[in-house]
Amino acid sequence: MITSSSNPKIKLVRQLQSKRREREARQLFVIEGVRLVEEVIRAEAKAALVLHTTDLDARAKTAVDHLARLGAQIETVSPSVMAAASDTETPQGLLAVVPFLNFQIRHLSFVIVLDRLSDPGNLGAILRTADAAGVDAVFLAPSTVDAYNPKVVRAAMGAHVHLPIIEAGWEELAKQLTGLEIWLAEAREGEPYDHVDWRRPCALIIGSEAEGPSDEARRFAPKRVHIPMSGKAESLNAAVATGVFLFEAARQRR
Amino acid sequence: MITSSSNPKIKLVRQLQSKRREREARQLFVIEGVRLVEEVIRAEAKAALVLHTTDLDARAKTAVDHLARLGAQIETVSPSVMAAASDTETPQGLLAVVPFLNFQIRHLSFVIVLDRLSDPGNLGAILRTADAAGVDAVFLAPSTVDAYNPKVVRAAMGAHVHLPIIEAGWEELAKQLTGLEIWLAEAREGEPYDHVDWRRPCALIIGSEAEGPSDEARRFAPKRVHIPMSGKAESLNAAVATGVFLFEAARQRR
Numbered sequence: 001m002i003t004s005s006s007n008p009k010i011k012l013v014r015q016l017q018s019k020r021r022e023r024e025a026r027q028l029f030v031i032e033g034v035r036l037v038e039e040v041i042r043a044e045a046k047a048a049l050v051l052h053t054t055d056l057d058a059r060a061k062t063a064v065d066h067l068a069r070l071g072a073q074i075e076t077v078s079p080s081v082m083a084a085a086s087d088t089e090t091p092q093g094l095l096a097v098v099p100f101l102n103f104q105i106r107h108l109s110f111v112i113v114l115d116r117l118s119d120p121g122n123l124g125a126i127l128r129t130a131d132a133a134g135v136d137a138v139f140l141a142p143s144t145v146d147a148y149n150p151k152v153v154r155a156a157m158g159a160h161v162h163l164p165i166i167e168a169g170w171e172e173l174a175k176q177l178t179g180l181e182i183w184l185a186e187a188r189e190g191e192p193y194d195h196v197d198w199r200r201p202c203a204l205i206i207g208s209e210a211e212g213p214s215d216e217a218r219r220f221a222p223k224r225v226h227i228p229m230s231g232k233a234e235s236l237n238a239a240v241a242t243g244v245f246l247f248e249a250a251r252q253r254r
Numbered sequence: 255m256i257t258s259s260s261n262p263k264i265k266l267v268r269q270l271q272s273k274r275r276e277r278e279a280r281q282l283f284v285i286e287g288v289r290l291v292e293e294v295i296r297a298e299a300k301a302a303l304v305l306h307t308t309d310l311d312a313r314a315k316t317a318v319d320h321l322a323r324l325g326a327q328i329e330t331v332s333p334s335v336m337a338a339a340s341d342t343e344t345p346q347g348l349l350a351v352v353p354f355l356n357f358q359i360r361h362l363s364f365v366i367v368l369d370r371l372s373d374p375g376n377l378g379a380i381l382r383t384a385d386a387a388g389v390d391a392v393f394l395a396p397s398t399v400d401a402y403n404p405k406v407v408r409a410a411m412g413a414h415v416h417l418p419i420i421e422a423g424w425e426e427l428a429k430q431l432t433g434l435e436i437w438l439a440e441a442r443e444g445e446p447y448d449h450v451d452w453r454r455p456c457a458l459i460i461g462s463e464a465e466g467p468s469d470e471a472r473r474f475a476p477k478r479v480h481i482p483m484s485g486k487a488e489s490l491n492a493a494v495a496t497g498v499f500l501f502e503a504a505r506q507r508r
Contacts, residue, residue: 133483233383247502
């Protein structure tokens with residue numbers, strides 16, 4: 001059992017939790033709790049390292065055994081070491097270090113681009129929503145919060161192992177999105193979202209919560225779309241707005 | 255200028271920020287920042303008390319002057335007193351104590367009922383969404399987080415002064431919702447949400463994020479509705495799901 005937070009494996013986990021640079025250099029990130037571990041298994045992905053306390057329930061034990069058979073290193077840790085390794089205030093007693101997945105991207109027919117999204121909870125909820133709505137990929141334009149930030153991972157509920165999540169500059173996006181109709185979500189300009197034909201191959205750009213779309217996004221996207229609002233509120237939460245757009249598209253595509 | 259956190263007005267604000275009991279006994283709650291103060295003015299509501307630091311910008315000064323003309327007590331406070339009175343880590347230098355609004359409810363044609371919602375950020379985002387979608391009222395069934403919790407107020411972006419938000423037990427709900435078609439949101443049971451005729455007078459019940467609807471909600475609602483999901487995610491964030499339902503209803507009602 002690991003009982004010291006200065007153990008090199010624990011140090012690695014702490015660095016992956018706190019430093020984007022470390023995550024990117026090692027192409028590894030951390031997931032916590034049995035639900036996310038089960039998503040890794042369901043996605044047929046692998047874990048490099050699993051840490052757990054001694055009080056696992058049967059469901060968690062099954063999941064850990066599965067990852068062990070696929071080659072993960074398994075380490076038992078003391079509760080205080082788990083507290084040091086965890087990003088949450090009440091650790092679930094189970095976490096795993098997982099490699100970034102490299103998805104093969106063949107045909108893109110429905111994608112979203114996030115432009116300067118800054119709130120990790122919002123980004124996580126958007127990834128979860130995109131995963132549920134069946135989008136092919138999520139692109140992160142410059143100045144968007146890191147998708148592998150632990151708060152994002154927690155809110156995304158497994159999207160990281162189901163869905164291509166790709167950082168890209170605007171030039172790269174121009175190449176990747178060739179042939180797609182590109183729509184920019186605005187607060188009140190452009191087409192009502194339910195008048196757009198989302199069955200065509202398309203990309204939707206969602207801008208910053210506080211400041212709206214960047215100048216680059218405005219130059220990039222010829223078409224504007226908005227959600228008409230009938231009440232008194234002036235805007236929607238970015239994740240809620242994304243859900244309204246994506247499920248209208250999913251509804252049309254069914 | 256108030257420079258001591260033991261000043262009775264500051265003590266009052268701190269109690270209103272931290273204690274549901276105090277908010278309910280006094281029928282008062284706290285809003286922070288110029289955007290929410292402007293929503294109070296837009297709703298033609300009043301503030302009982304305004305605290306601000308000396309470094310207000312022109313926009314905030316205009317808002318404070320407006321509330322002063324409507325009878326609010328205005329107090330200048332030191333930055334450390336503002337930090338003590340604020341619920342946020344980076345106070346905006348302006349907060350107001352506002353009475354609970356009593357809305358006249360005449361005709362209900364489209365309402366939501368929240369059943370054991372427990373996350374303040376989710377409840378706030380749902381109130382903001384309901385406000386934007388034009389629902390007539392939001393009912394809070396038993397065991398739902400307090401709507402006047404500062405985290406809820408912050409995320410709701412003014413819904414508290416635009417929208418009737420009503421706590422009610424199931425018996426009371428049965429009376430209030432007489433004549434409405436009652437739908438319960440489920441993870442995968444019942445009608446697809448876009449096959450429901452939301453133009454009829456109706457109520458939608460949204461259950462707990464983690465545990466789904468309560469037994470009481472299941473007994474209360476004869477009809478079930480769900481959002482078909484085409485991707486790999488198993489569920490949506492509660493606020494995102496509410497947005498998908500409410501904007502489908504709003505789309506049909508336009």
